[in-house]
Each structure stands twice: as structure tokens, then as C-alpha cells.
Amino acid sequence: MNHEQIKKILFIGIMAVSVGSLPGYFALFPDEPIFYAIILSIQAGNFILLQTGYQALFRRECSLAVVCLFPVAFLGSLNFVLTVSYIYYEFFYR
Amino acid sequence: MDLKLEGQVGRFIGVVLYAVSTIMSIKLLVQFADSGIDQLMFGAVGFGFQTAMAILFIVGFKMAQEKSNGLAAIFFGAWVFLFFLSLTASMGFFISSSAEKTAKSIHGDEKYELMQSQMKKLDSDIEQMQYQMSVYAKKYYYTRGVEKIRPALNQAEKDRQAVYEQIMAYEPVTSNDEFFIAVAKFIGAENPEQIRFIIFFCVAVAVDAIGALLIALSIVSNGFYEENQEQVKAPLRDFKEPVMAHQEDLRPFKDSYKDPLQERPYSTVDVKTSSDTGITPETVTAYVNSLFAGQKPNGALKGRLSIADEIGISNQQAERIHNLLKGRKLLKVDGKKTFPVTSRAKTIERIMADMNGEQADDSIGFLKGKEA
Secondary structure, three states, X not given: OOHHHXXXXXXXXXXXXXXXXXXXXXXXXXXXXXXXXXXXXXXXXXXHHHHHHHHHHHOOOHHXXXXXXXXXHHHHHHHXXXXXXXXXXXXXXX | OOXXXXXXXXXXXXXXXXXXXXXXXXXXXXXXXXXXXXXXXHHXXXXXXXXXXXXXXXXXXXXXXOOOHHHHHHHHHHHHHHHHHHHHHHHHHHHHHHHHXXXXXXXXXXXXXXXXXXXXXXXXXXXXXHHHHHHHHHOOOHHHHHHHHHHHHHHHHHHHHHHHHHHHXXXXXXXXXXXXXXXXXXXXXXXXXXXXXXXXXXXXXXXXXXXXXXXXXXXXXXXXXXHOHHHHHHHHHOOOOOOOOOOOOOOOOHHHOOOOOOOOOOOOOOOOOOOOOOOOHHHHHHHHHHHHHOOOXXXXXXXXXXXXXXXXXXXXXXXXXXXXXXXXXXXXXEOOEEEEOOOHXXXXXXXXXXXXXXXXXXXXXXXXXXXX
């Protein structure tokens, strides 16, 4: 598996988790389009930071990479928890 | 995705998140105001501290880039303080909005309405019984009148108290509450409200931190994504790109590549083999001038990334010039700091002599593209 393949898998995985977590976020404020827009902006920003951090890593700009990837890891963890929770709620709880 | 587009999108999203955070802070602060002037003042405070927060972060980031660690720490320290203030404001806004929404949803709830009507009925019963008792009392019908009604009145009052307590403690279960109850059950938390609070906290952190970062990145490096596109892709896809001797080869997954340079040891003079570096003698002179202009009291020279920003060349070009100077022993690198070996004039003189071919090593090929 080469670098490009790993990059693709990583990005697709993170995107899938971001999309999967959206229903969980939307449950915070149902029927609030502005809040939906905020959440979508956060996810898009997160993805751009991931891209930037990833590139900084390859430019060996480690401090920039850490600054960019730290929020990505933070939000990624929350996204993951919400995705798994929503799957549990949808398929096992209801 | 095109990196240029990403840069613009990043900037736009940063501004949106910053605006959202500012609005949330202002809305929350305005709730504390009584009069119109107070509202105006609180709004100005909210806007002011949000703007100060963004500026502190940008300046701190710039200082860190220029390796002025002390100043960067001061700016970041102040930013952290304002960040927590903004975080609190965002959290407060989410919590008050959520409470408002619950308050609205409670009025359409059947169980709540039933309790309310029960309460009203008990109120009217009590009123009626009290009236009847007063009538009996006026007629001196104590044993057959007042004393007969008293137990019923006491019971009605007790029932009313119980219904009142139920109404006060009642929280309607909406569909989103159900989700948080499920999440709490899933992760073993006792209180679903705690889960909601934690998610509010994380969203507030994300709004503030991601917004600040995106704005800072787009402003500090003046189109961060665009200008680095070439240098980001080059080391991974074109192994003819230079790898300098002082740098560790950190290319990840390098085993999966067939490296055409494997048989050629890396060297400080192995600067460029492609046709166009975009570096001219004027660029190098400007670089050296800027390098010495930013000399610190301890003798350390300016960082190459800030010089790149200042004279308008890419980070990669700055890296190349830096390595050329270092390779010609015109700079001395000590840890992260760079020190001059000779004066500015001599540095320019010697590097120009090199570049004009008087003392040049043929393998440099530094200006081949330009000369051609």
C-alpha cells in the first residue's frame, strides 16, 4: 500500500465519520437550520485543517502540523463517538 | 480538491465561524443588559473581545513563525484567556437556547397540559370550598357545615401541592432527548444532560478554535494553501526534488517508492535539477539583505519563512537559498538558530561570485533555468 492509497483511505474514513456524526449533532437543536450550517462549517473547516496539517507534516513543519492536527483529532474523536452512538440509537435502542 | 479553492474556502469558513462565535458572545452578553444603552455597550464589549482574540492569535502565530518565542507566548497567553471567555459565552448561548427550546416545547406537551388543567380544577375546588366554609361560618354551622368540609379542603390542598411539585419537576422527553438518553446509556453515563453539556462544550471549542486557526492560517501566510501547493506535492511525487544534507529524510512510506536518487548521496550543493527555480541574483540579494536586516541582539538571523513572506518568494525558494548559503559556508546553523559567518556585503559578494560562475561548482546548476 503506497502513500497515496493510505492518504485516500484516511481522508475517506474521516469524511465518513464526519458525515455519520451529523444526525447526532443535529439532534442537539432539531429544526434549527442555522445550527445545521454551523455544524457543517465546523466539519468543512475540520477537513481543511486536516488537509493543511497533513501537508505541513510532509513539509516537516511539525509545529504547524501539530497546531492543525490537534483540533482535527479533538473533533474527530467527538465525531466518532457521535457516529457510533447514533448507530446504537438507530439500530439497537429504538 | 484544488488547493487554491481550499484556501479560499478555508478563509470563508474561518470568517463564518468567527462571525458565529462573535454573534453568540454578543447575544449572550446583551441578555444581561436592561436598557438600550447597556445593550449597546455589552454588544460592543462582545465584539471588541472577539476581535482582540482574533488579532492576538494572528500576531502570536506570526511571532512564533519569526521564532520570537517570548512575544509569541505573551500573545498566545492573552489569546487563551479571551478564548476561554469566548468559550464560556458560546456555551452560555447554547445552554440558554436549549432551555428556551425546552420551555417552548413544554407548552405543547399533553402531559404538561393535563397537569395544568388538573391544577386549575383543584384551585377552583379549593376556592369553592373556602367560600362555602365562610358562608357556614357566618351562619354558625360549625359542626354540620365547616367541620364537614375541612377534611375535603385539606385533601384538595395536599393534591394541589403534589401536582404543583410535579409541574415544577416536569421535563418533556423530545426526540432529541431520547438520543441523549441513548448515548448516556451507551457510554454508561448517569445523566443525559451531562452528555448534552459535553457536546455543547466540544462544539463551542470547535467553533472558536477552528475559526481562529483558519483565519490565522489564511492571513499569516497570505494564501497559505495556494503558495505551498508546489512544494507540498513535489517531495512526494518528484524525487528529483532536493533533500538537503542537514535535514533528516522524513519522507514517510519511502520504502514503497523507487528512489532514483538512491545511488546519489544527498549533498548541500545538489540544489536543483529541474529547469526553472525562479531564483535570480536579485532574489538572493534581497534574501541576504532581509536576513541581515532582521538580525537579533544575540546575533541570530531572521527565519527563512518570514523572509519568504517579506520578499515575496515561496518557502521552497527560501529553503533553497538558505541551503545554498549554508553550503557555501556563509551561514552557521546552531540548533534552530542561524548565525552569519561574515558581513552582509561579503556574503552578497561571495554568493554572487558563486552564482556568476567565478568560483562555482558545476554541479550547482542553480540558475540554469533562468540563464537559459
